[in-house]
Amino acid sequence: MSTNSDPEGSTWAAVGGAALGAYSGTVLGTVGSLIPCTRTYEGPACVRPAAIAGGLIAGISGASLGAADAGRVEDYFVAGAIGATVGAAALLAIQPLLERWSWGDVGAGALVGGAVASSGTGAAIGFGAGAVIGVAAWQLIPSMKLPDAAAVTLFGLAAGGIGGWVFRALDAHEIDNGGEAAVLSFTIRMN
Amino acid sequence: MDVRAPVGPCATTPNADVAWARPDSKGEQSRLDDWCSATGEPVVRRLAVAPLPTDVIREASLGGGPAPADTEVIPTFPSIPIESLTVATWNIEVGTGDLVRFLDEQIGYSCESGRVHGANTQTPFVLLVQEAHRASRDIPEIPSGVSLPNSIGKSDDHASRAEIVTIAEQCGLSLFYAPSMRNGAEADGEMPEDRGNAILASIPLSDLSAVELPLETQRRVAVAAVAHPPGREPIRVVSFHFDVAANMLRVLTTGNSTRLRQGLGLARALDELDNGETRLATIIGGDVNSWSEKETVIRHLSEQFPESPRATAEGTRGGYPTDHIFVRTFEGSKIALDESSYRVAPLEYGSDHRGRLLTLNFSDE
Numbered sequence: 195m196s197t198n199s200d201p202e203g204s205t206w207a208a209v210g211g212a213a214l215g216a217y218s219g220t221v222l223g224t225v226g227s228l229i230p231c232t233r234t235y236e237g238p239a240c241v242r243p244a245a246i247a248g249g250l251i252a253g254i255s256g257a258s259l260g261a262a263d264a265g266r267v268e269d270y271f272v273a274g275a276i277g278a279t280v281g282a283a284a285l286l287a288i289q290p291l292l293e294r295w296s297w298g299d300v301g302a303g304a305l306v307g308g309a310v311a312s313s314g315t316g317a318a319i320g321f322g323a324g325a326v327i328g329v330a331a332w333q334l335i336p337s338m339k340l341p342d343a344a345a346v347t348l349f350g351l352a353a354g355g356i357g358g359w360v361f362r363a364l365d366a367h368e369i370d371n372g373g374e375a376a377v378l379s380f381t382i383r384m385n
Numbered sequence: 386m387d388v389r390a391p392v393g394p395c396a397t398t399p400n401a402d403v404a405w406a407r408p409d410s411k412g413e414q415s416r417l418d419d420w421c422s423a424t425g426e427p428v429v430r431r432l433a434v435a436p437l438p439t440d441v442i443r444e445a446s447l448g449g450g451p452a453p454a455d456t457e458v459i460p461t462f463p464s465i466p467i468e469s470l471t472v473a474t475w476n477i478e479v480g481t482g483d484l485v486r487f488l489d490e491q492i493g494y495s496c497e498s499g500r501v502h503g504a505n506t507q508t509p510f511v512l513l514v515q516e517a518h519r520a521s522r523d524i525p526e527i528p529s530g531v532s533l534p535n536s537i538g539k540s541d542d543h544a545s546r547a548e549i550v551t552i553a554e555q556c557g558l559s560l561f562y563a564p565s566m567r568n569g570a571e572a573d574g575e576m577p578e579d580r581g582n583a584i585l586a587s588i589p590l591s592d593l594s595a596v597e598l599p600l601e602t603q604r605r606v607a608v609a610a611v612a613h614p615p616g617r618e619p620i621r622v623v624s625f626h627f628d629v630a631a632n633m634l635r636v637l638t639t640g641n642s643t644r645l646r647q648g649l650g651l652a653r654a655l656d657e658l659d660n661g662e663t664r665l666a667t668i669i670g671g672d673v674n675s676w677s678e679k680e681t682v683i684r685h686l687s688e689q690f691p692e693s694p695r696a697t698a699e700g701t702r703g704g705y706p707t708d709h710i711f712v713r714t715f716e717g718s719k720i721a722l723d724e725s726s727y728r729v730a731p732l733e734y735g736s737d738h739r740g741r742l743l744t745l746n747f748s749d750e
Binding site: 221224225228229231232233234235236237238239240241242285292293294295296298299301302303305306337339341 | 534535602603632633634635636637639640641642645676677679680681682684685698704705
């Protein structure tokens, strides 16, 4: 969760949150729909609405989050910057393995890394769940192949990341309205 | 796509007229020219046909029906009208696939007989080849500043390779080969190689065309020719090979449209070659590099080639259905696809792909 929670939102935080969310959701919507859309007649035309929907959902959520808690938006910007750096570095690292390489690809690595990292734990949970389900289906269903497992994994990443933005906005408003944060409580009993 | 006369050193073909088509974009043309500059000229081998015994000739044919207007006059051979034509597509992994054995076991064509007596047009076939290669000192030096693709097939586990020109001569077949790219850089003393698509046939080929597909990752040149089944209407046959994937940035910004763009570019170029007047049945086959038989490009090509056999999920490269054949006839055509004949070869014959084959039947009515 946030390390810089500031339950005072601001207009600028709302704008920043909207921009960050829109960017993250657009990239995640694109990544998540790439493989499934390649199996449709529409193809690239099917990716576009998924990217727009992802951008809208995460953008509105980001704006709502910024209006409620400017500090958390700041945190997610930092996380996104770190993710972009890691993404770019990863593309640089695999350069020797690629037949064709360009600085544009490093930029693409940064774009995806930033989008995933700024969406936080939601993307990680979605990725993990997608990977487990995808690999299990690949192993158990004869007609499923490795790209199908990859498709489920990337879809999980996207759905988790975009869902994460929604969850953050709801969570921030719940705290803002005096509600309880979505923290699991537990008791340790010593016998 | 822009259909044009040969321009530049890459589009010269001694003793053969090849029509070239390429994308309209000047930027793409410039990059395609860079790729092309490291390759040699296309290769055309005209058919030598075994004469039939005179008592077998019931009705002399002029080797393939009417030629389209304004085309070269093809060699003519007396022959009886054939009943069917086998069309196959096979990625031979830069010469690793054993073509001689494939032709013998899957098509019933004897290369030994073809070499000695000339091609037997009564075992008619057209083989659409991908990853054919040619090794020759005629391939130019690598121009400075031109980046090359990785080589394929030069490692020790690919020791036995046959180049496409040698195979055509060895089997007495028609050949049209147009390189797409150089096969990597050669070591000192090593023969230069290029690789690309080819058409091998036991029947005459004419009206040769080379189609540079929209540039995504690597230069891809589809080769097209009009095949002349003895005593039957001519058929346009096309061998193509699409890219596996574009780079990451392009995948994200285009929605992974690499193969769709190349497929639609090829279809458009073929329409332009037909010029709206010539009506030829057209068979295109090649390596789509598809992961699934439901991919967008397969759906679109099946729509543009409505008589295509149903794309199947059966793997041709490992478990992936990468190779497909598409068919388009026209009203009044006497060509019919035998859908049940659409099959995958049971063996890879040394390649990393299995071939796909189908049979076209001809009717007299």
